[in-house]
Amino acid sequence: MFYIVTxxxxxxxxxxxxxxxxxxxxxxxxxxxxxxxIVLVESGMSIVASAAATSFLxxxxxxxxxxxxxxxxxxxxxxxxxxxGDAILCHKIINHDTKRAFYPDIIVxxxxxxxxxxxxxxxxxxxxxxxxxxxxDVVDMEGAGFFEAASFFLPPHKxxxxxxxxxxxxxxxxxxxxxxxxxxxxxxLIENLMTCYNVLxxxxxxxxxxxxxxxxxEISRGLKLSVTMTYQLKFMxxxxxxxxxxxxxxxxxxxxxxxxxxxxxxxxxxxxKEILSH
Amino acid sequence: MKGLKKYSVIKSFSxxxxxxxxxxxxxxxxxxxxxxxxxxxxxxHYKDVFCRPRQNFxxxxxxxxxxxxRKKGEIIYSGxxxxxxxxxxxxxxxxxxxxCIYGCEYCYLRGMYPSANIVVFVNIEDYFKEVENLLKxxxxxxxxxxxxxxLAMERxxxxxxxxxxxxxxxxxxxxxxxxxxxxxxxxxxxxPAGNIILAWTLSPSxxxxxxxxxxxxxxxxxxxxKKAADDGWKVRLCFxxxxxxxxxxxxxxxxxxxxxxxxxxxxxxxASIGVFRxxxxxxxxxxxxxxxxxxxxxxxxERNGIYSYPEExxxxxxxxxxxxxxxxxxxxxxxx
Numbered sequence: 001m002f003y004i005v006t007x008x009x010x011x012x013x014x015x016x017x018x019x020x021x022x023x024x025x026x027x028x029x030x031x032x033x034x035x036x037x038i039v040l041v042e043s044g045m046s047i048v049a050s051a052a053a054t055s056f057l058x059x060x061x062x063x064x065x066x067x068x069x070x071x072x073x074x075x076x077x078x079x080x081x082x083x084x085g086d087a088i089l090c091h092k093i094i095n096h097d098t099k100r101a102f103y104p105d106i107i108v109x110x111x112x113x114x115x116x117x118x119x120x121x122x123x124x125x126x127x128x129x130x131x132x133x134x135x136x137d138v139v140d141m142e143g144a145g146f147f148e149a150a151s152f153f154l155p156p157h158k159x160x161x162x163x164x165x166x167x168x169x170x171x172x173x174x175x176x177x178x179x180x181x182x183x184x185x186x187x188x189l190i191e192n193l194m195t196c197y198n199v200l201x202x203x204x205x206x207x208x209x210x211x212x213x214x215x216x217x218e219i220s221r222g223l224k225l226s227v228t229m230t231y232q233l234k235f236m237x238x239x240x241x242x243x244x245x246x247x248x249x250x251x252x253x254x255x256x257x258x259x260x261x262x263x264x265x266x267x268x269x270x271x272x273k274e275i276l277s278h
Numbered sequence: 279m280k281g282l283k284k285y286s287v288i289k290s291f292s293x294x295x296x297x298x299x300x301x302x303x304x305x306x307x308x309x310x311x312x313x314x315x316x317x318x319x320x321x322x323h324y325k326d327v328f329c330r331p332r333q334n335f336x337x338x339x340x341x342x343x344x345x346x347x348r349k350k351g352e353i354i355y356s357g358x359x360x361x362x363x364x365x366x367x368x369x370x371x372x373x374x375x376x377x378c379i380y381g382c383e384y385c386y387l388r389g390m391y392p393s394a395n396i397v398v399f400v401n402i403e404d405y406f407k408e409v410e411n412l413l414k415x416x417x418x419x420x421x422x423x424x425x426x427x428x429l430a431m432e433r434x435x436x437x438x439x440x441x442x443x444x445x446x447x448x449x450x451x452x453x454x455x456x457x458x459x460x461x462x463x464x465x466x467x468x469x470p471a472g473n474i475i476l477a478w479t480l481s482p483s484x485x486x487x488x489x490x491x492x493x494x495x496x497x498x499x500x501x502x503x504k505k506a507a508d509d510g511w512k513v514r515l516c517f518x519x520x521x522x523x524x525x526x527x528x529x530x531x532x533x534x535x536x537x538x539x540x541x542x543x544x545x546x547x548x549a550s551i552g553v554f555r556x557x558x559x560x561x562x563x564x565x566x567x568x569x570x571x572x573x574x575x576x577x578x579x580e581r582n583g584i585y586s587y588p589e590e591x592x593x594x595x596x597x598x599x600x601x602x603x604x605x606x607x608x609x610x611x612x613x614x
Binding site for chain 2: 065091092101103105106107108109114116151154155156157195196197199200203204235238239240241242243244245277
């Protein structure tokens with residue numbers, strides 16, 4: 001699943017249109033749009049708003065380690081070496097207020113430029129701010145909040161800020177049409193990044209830890225196993241599968257067993273331990 | 279599968295993280311000069327990148343990044359109990375680099391570090407100073423290449439050469455540089471030093487193909503060893519870890535016969551034999567990340583916080599491999 005966080009509807013609109021996302025109709029604190037394998041939330045402006053919306057989204061939809069979170073939006077660039085409309089994949093995100101820096105792992109291929117994003121609590125105008133006080137190549141008001149919040153849920157190679165250069169921190173008025181055009185123009189690059197993640201996930205082995213396999217759940221229920229015993233069973237099954245490269249067929253005979261007491265369950269559990277130790 | 283990976287994953291060392299304090303260090307400049315296309319990212323402390331929560335070691339192994347940093351605090355450590363001291367007193371080890379480019383499936387580094395990225399401590403001069411301070415108190419036996427493969431990294435950062443040059447005139451210092459690489463050519467220009475031991479880890483081809491996939495083949499390793507031994511270096515052979523698998527006896531028969539058919543036994547300084555062993559905490563972490571590794575999920579037995587084969591099997595393996603090596607080397611040159 002791809003979780004996309006934007007600040008404003010003008011940034012979200014081209015993504016919603018491109019992927020055919022539909023607005024969730026149930027009451028919700030944030031505007032959420034869903035589609036095939038994509039969920040998008042509009043956070044509103046500020047570090048805290050972005051962090052709140054990101055946490056909400058990843059909790060509400062039960063994000064796991066196989067999912068990806070993207071913060072997409074416009075930004076201001078410090079230097080004119082970056083052109084308006086350029087998409088920047090940020091390899092370092094600095095919270096200007098706390099000076100805390102976050103580092104996504106850039107593992108998958110992409111066709112964007114890379115740079116450092118610095119997130120401020122208020123709009124930055126180069127006329128009022130000396131350039132030396134700006135550490136980032138690009139500046140926004142959400143990225144660090146998004147990244148810090150997403151880091152509680154996902155590994156660092158699954159969290160990215162994609163920022164599209166809108167102005168040069170010169171206080172230019174935001175034109176919704178131009179924002180739409182800039183984001184729309186970079187959707188192929190964002191989609192390419194997403195495709196690479198899909199390919200990576202096909203290649204990566206399934207992480208068994210995330211959820212119990214069905215057979216473990218069923219047997220645990222039927223044998224009235226304790227939490228500890230269920231955990232042991234899960235480990236034994238995983239261990240068996242790693243050693244034999246197949247599921248333990250002999251376990252299937254325990255699927256229909258329903259015990260009437262925990263003691264009876266323990267007797268079956270010992271038998272299972274013996275079977276899985278080979 | 280390889281095609282899929284090639285399609286989606288950036289090649290290793292595409293990004294180099296550099297601590298602010300070492301930006302201008304000559305070793306930093308030397309390394310960066312070798313990767314002109316890499317993206318350089320400034321960091322405050324290497325742990326800001328290396329110790330991030332929830333990193334995926336297996337995914338990072340596909341596209342390792344370099345982290346250049348300054349080692350602060352303790353630099354040289356007492357030799358760990360699970361490692362062989364080869365009869366040396368004052369056994370120490372140090373880690374100029376954290377992590378290894380090879381990523382062997384059974385390697386404890388997968389359980390030891392939170393990240394697969396490679397940290398190079400560029401301040402090698404501080405390591406040298408620390409060794410000199412230690413040498414003022416006592417002779418030192420120092421192992422350099424436990425938490426990395428230093429010789430395998432030689433083309434990226436020539437620490438092996440620098441250590442050899444630095445240590446070669448220090449009488450009270452014995453250095454062991456352990457490797458699986460076939461990169462002897464990178465240090466061949468140096469004159470052999472009597473206090474430097476080049477130690478090669480050797481495994482049967484079956485093990486290399488299955489669990490040490492990124493390492494050089496047995497043949498290439500043996501060629502390197504032969505050249506080093508013929509040039510007059512002290513060469514140590516490490517049959518460690520010896521692994522238990524179907525037909526292991528036959529595999530180790532072949533390995534040891536092949537080794538001594540290639541290298542004259544009298545040119546070998548000594549050898550070590552050790553079965554697979556790993557600390558409880560490392561194994562626990564490795565089992566979390568290595569979802570389908572038969573070697574990691576073997577039902578090892580725990581003794582004093584260390585997991586290894588059941589005692590009887592361990593003894594059988596050690597005795598068998600010792601018997602094979604004993605055909606070529608005198609007992610006093612074999613360490614278990």
